[in-house]
Amino acid sequence: QLQLQESGPGLVQPSETLSLTCTVSGGSITSSTFYWGWIRQPPGKGLEWIGSIYYSGRTYYHPSFKSRVTISIDSSKNQFSLRLSSVTAADTAVYYCARHQDGTAEFAPWGQGSLVIVST
Amino acid sequence: QSALTQPASVSGSPGQSITISCTGTSSDIGAYNYVSWYQQHPGKAPKLMIYDVTNRPSGVSNRFSGSKSGNTASLTISGLQAEDEADYYCSSFTSSTTWVFGGGTKLTVL
Numbered sequence: 001q002l003q004l005q006e007s008g009p010g011l012v013q014p015s016e017t018l019s020l021t022c023t024v025s026g027g028s029i030t031s032s033t034f035y036w037g038w039i040r041q042p043p044g045k046g047l048e049w050i051g052s053i054y055y056s057g058r059t060y061y062h063p064s065f066k067s068r069v070t071i072s073i074d075s076s077k078n079q080f081s082l083r084l085s086s087v088t089a090a091d092t093a094v095y096y097c098a099r100h101q102d103g104t105a106e107f108a109p110w111g112q113g114s115l116v117i118v119s120t
Numbered sequence: 121q122s123a124l125t126q127p128a129s130v131s132g133s134p135g136q137s138i139t140i141s142c143t144g145t146s147s148d149i150g151a152y153n154y155v156s157w158y159q160q161h162p163g164k165a166p167k168l169m170i171y172d173v174t175n176r177p178s179g180v181s182n183r184f185s186g187s188k189s190g191n192t193a194s195l196t197i198s199g200l201q202a203e204d205e206a207d208y209y210c211s212s213f214t215s216s217t218t219w220v221f222g223g224g225t226k227l228t229v230l
Contacts, residue, residue, distance in 0.1 A: 037219070046123065046224040047158075047166065047209050060217050063121050096165060105156040105211040105219055106171040113165050 002027040004097050006114035012091075018084040018116055022097030029078045030055040033102045036080045038071060040093040041113075048093075052100065053080055087118045124149065124210055124222035131228040137198040140225045142210030143191060148220055150191040154213035157186060157195045160224075161206045169208075170195060197227070205229040 008020035022036065029036065037052035051061040053071045061069050065084065073080040084091060094115050098107040125143040132138040142149070142157075149155055153173045158166035168177050170186035173193060183198045193212070197204055210222040 039221070047211075047221040048123075049211075049219040049221060052219070062218060063216075100219070103152075103213055104154045104172060105213050106154075106168065107156065107158070107166070107211065107219075108168040108171075108177065110165040110167075 002109055004111035006097050006111045012087055012118050014088055014118055018087050020082045020095055021079050024078045030075050035100050037098050037100055038082045039096045042093040089118050092118045124220055126222040126225045129226045131230055132200045133230045134200050136200050140195045140208055142193045142222045144212055145191055148212040148214040149193050151215050152213050155193040156211045158209045159206045200229055202229050
């Protein structure tokens with residue numbers, strides 16, 4: 001059974017870079033037809049798609065994050081990562097990783113989520 | 121890219137049926153049959169309940185059903201149960217090859 005697990009610092013300083021890794025177990029990250037995505041949820045607010053990556057390295061990003069975000073994949077470790085630069089308090093959120101089908105909105109499964117607080 | 125529009129809250133009594141709407145545009149919901157619905161209980165990760173407008177993943181109760189008309193998708197929950205109380209989010213693929221979520225709807229079972 002495929003499982004995803006986010007990991008990374010829970011506290012990031014303003015103007016620094018937020019870095020998270022999603023480790024995939026129970027299946028290969030190089031499976032065709034699947035994308036690997038990052039979604040975030042600010043406290044008390046809704047879900048927001050950040051970006052997704054295909055095993056080949058092809059990426060798609062939300063226009064609002066395009067200048068600040070990089071998603072990469074490490075097939076040897078069965079992991080993919082998120083980097084979000086120049087963070088502010090508005091980037092405080094629970095960050096989820098999830099798998100989704102090519103082109104569809106079928107995000108499943110999801111990781112448990114990782115709370116990242118941007119503060120001094 | 122704007123979020124899909126959902127009502128902030130809906131409510132119903134046990135045993136009743138409720139419907140949650142999700143309105144987008146001709147560039148997302150109206151363009152593709154790639155609408156999904158997610159259930160999220162407090163402190164938990166979202167759970168896929170409906171995909172490709174009408175399909176239920178294995179293990180999801182048949183009390184949950186989805187539909188679409190034009191730029192609006194809908195999730196219907198029949199035979200409401202206390203355990204259905206949660207936040208619900210819709211999502212769609214878009215013509216820009218991006219993905220968009222709705223603002224979320226809080227379902228209260230009275």
